[in-house]
Amino acid sequence: MIRFLLKGILGDKSRSLLPVIVVCIGVSLTVLLNCWLKGVMGESLVMNANFDTGHVKVMTRAYAQEAQQMPNDLAILGADTLTEQLKKTYPDMDWVKRIRFGGMIDFPDEQGETRAQGPVVGWAVDLLSAGSKEATRFNIKKSLVNGKLPSTAGEALITHDFAEKFKVNPGDEFTLFGSTMEGSMAFKNFVVSGTVRFGSNVLDRGAIIIDMADAQQALGMEDAAGEILGYFTTNQYDNAKATAITTSFNAKYTQNTDEFAPVMLRLRDQGGMAEYIDYSTTMGSLMVFVFVLAMSVVLWNTGLLGGLRRYTEFGVRLALGEEKNHIYATLIYEGILIGTIGSVIGTGIGLSISYYLQEVGVDIGGSMKNSTLMMPSVVRAAITPTAFYIGFIPGIFSVVLGNALAGIGIYKRKTAQLFKELE
Known part of the structure; x- marks a missing residue:
């Protein structure tokens, strides 16, 4: 029919x-x-997960209360040890250390005098270690406009719009001014390896990406990190799994009243993401x-x-x-x-x-x-x-x-x- x-x-x-x-x-x-x-x-x-929140994030309790201000004086000490513990306890996640910071970058002229200056927000991520997925999370290869990815220490990426504003090209040198973990002045010279455009006006106005080791050296944060982010291997946020992991981790520190004790937050618990x-x-x-x-x-x-x-x-x-x-x-x-x-x-x-x-x-x-x-x-x-x-x-x-x-x-x-x- x-x-x-x-x-x-x-x-x-x-x-x-x-x-x-x-x-x-x-x-x-x-x-x-x-x-x-x-x-x-x-x-x-x-x-937001790739650049800021991760699927879960570990910080000190004091840092978590002021996370939007990037208070590196409240960062995690012994970050390497804590990261290894997280990898052993939760092996089905990728754990990475990061430092977020603000600062000023100075571009010199041919005589070494200041030609231009501008404020930037910075990310320190693992760019040079073998097997690191950070460049993929930041989509750097596809976002690269000029130059290349950092291949050695002392190289940095800056946003293309910022570079055009100050007429900066790959190979140019600049000095990063900021503050150390202890609050003193910090400065370090870098070479622009390339320029990137992320497609977000918030980032493209003025951002810098450097390797984690360079940031730890420049900011006096050896074996320290502002944040330790965890990502599911599927790259998809799973709220049920994130809740189970954060509950398990935070239970270990419920009796610890130290403001520098670590605390883990889910993606939805950060920055109004819920x-x-x-x-x-x-x-x-x-x-x-x-x-x-x-x-x-x-x-x-x-x-x-x-x-x-x-x-x-x-x-x-x-x-x-x-x-x-x-x-x-x-x-x-x-x-x-x-x-x-x-x-x-x-x-x-x-x-x-x-x-x-x-x-x-x-x-x-x-x-x-x-x-x-x-x-x-x-x-x-x-x-x-x-x-x-x-x-x-x-x-x-x-x-x-x-x-x-x-x-x-x-x-x-x-x-x-x-x-x-x-x-």
Whole structure:
């Protein structure tokens, strides 16, 4: 029977073409919206995790209270030992030391006098050790505009916009001024190995990345680190696992009242990320639900109108002796077939557009020049497993529902009334 109905749908374009087109449009828009929301919200979460929060982060209690000020005088001492302990206790995570700092960099002229100065925010990460994934987390290779990655001690990366502002090129020298862990003046000479553009205005205004060993030497932080970040090997944040790990770690120090005792925080416990995650999840689900509901109403009306136009056909079929239940069942099957055909085509179209937006993205940097949020200026869609089936919800259900409501008229149809209409 399915083959017979399918031939009827494909053969009678007046009955099936419009519903299939409407279903295609609705499903493709549903898939596209879902992928777009997942991409925009997901990229901001990944960028914050890679640059700032990690999936979990270990700090001293005192540092955690003032983390936004980067108080390296409250940093972790014995960071190497603590990092090794974390690796042994939680081997399914990648643990890395970092130092965040602020400072001033001075560019000299040919006579060694100050040519230009500018404030920067800095990251000290492990760039030179074999097997380090830090360059990948910071997406340095793809973000590199000029020059190369640091390959030896004393080399640094600066943001390209900052370099253009002060007319700095790879190979130029500069002096980094800051403060040591003890609060005294710190300065160290570096060579610009390359310039990078991260795609976030907050970072691109003025940032510097140096190797961890150089930062420890320059800031007087040997065997110390401001933060120790942990990342799941899957590179995906898992709140349940993060909660279990932080609970286990913090339980070891509950009796320790020292303000310099380590404390572990989840990603969602830092910098207002809990509100962001909850808000983005709620709003994303709400927007998709509202859109799916709206498309369902549109497609439902399409199915309803299509069924009502066939009112005379139902009467003729009844007059020929076909049972009402059989007519009603074939109407439902037709709705399923039309919904499936439209949903498959619509999902393919939606995924194709989403893939393009995932690879190319949309540049919103012009509207974020004064933004203080750490989010990419080029936003992209993200194709997730949900995208492969979410369009079938309005695509099939609504058409079937429309046909089901229209089919109620079948049971009200009377053969005697049909002959009067035919006269």
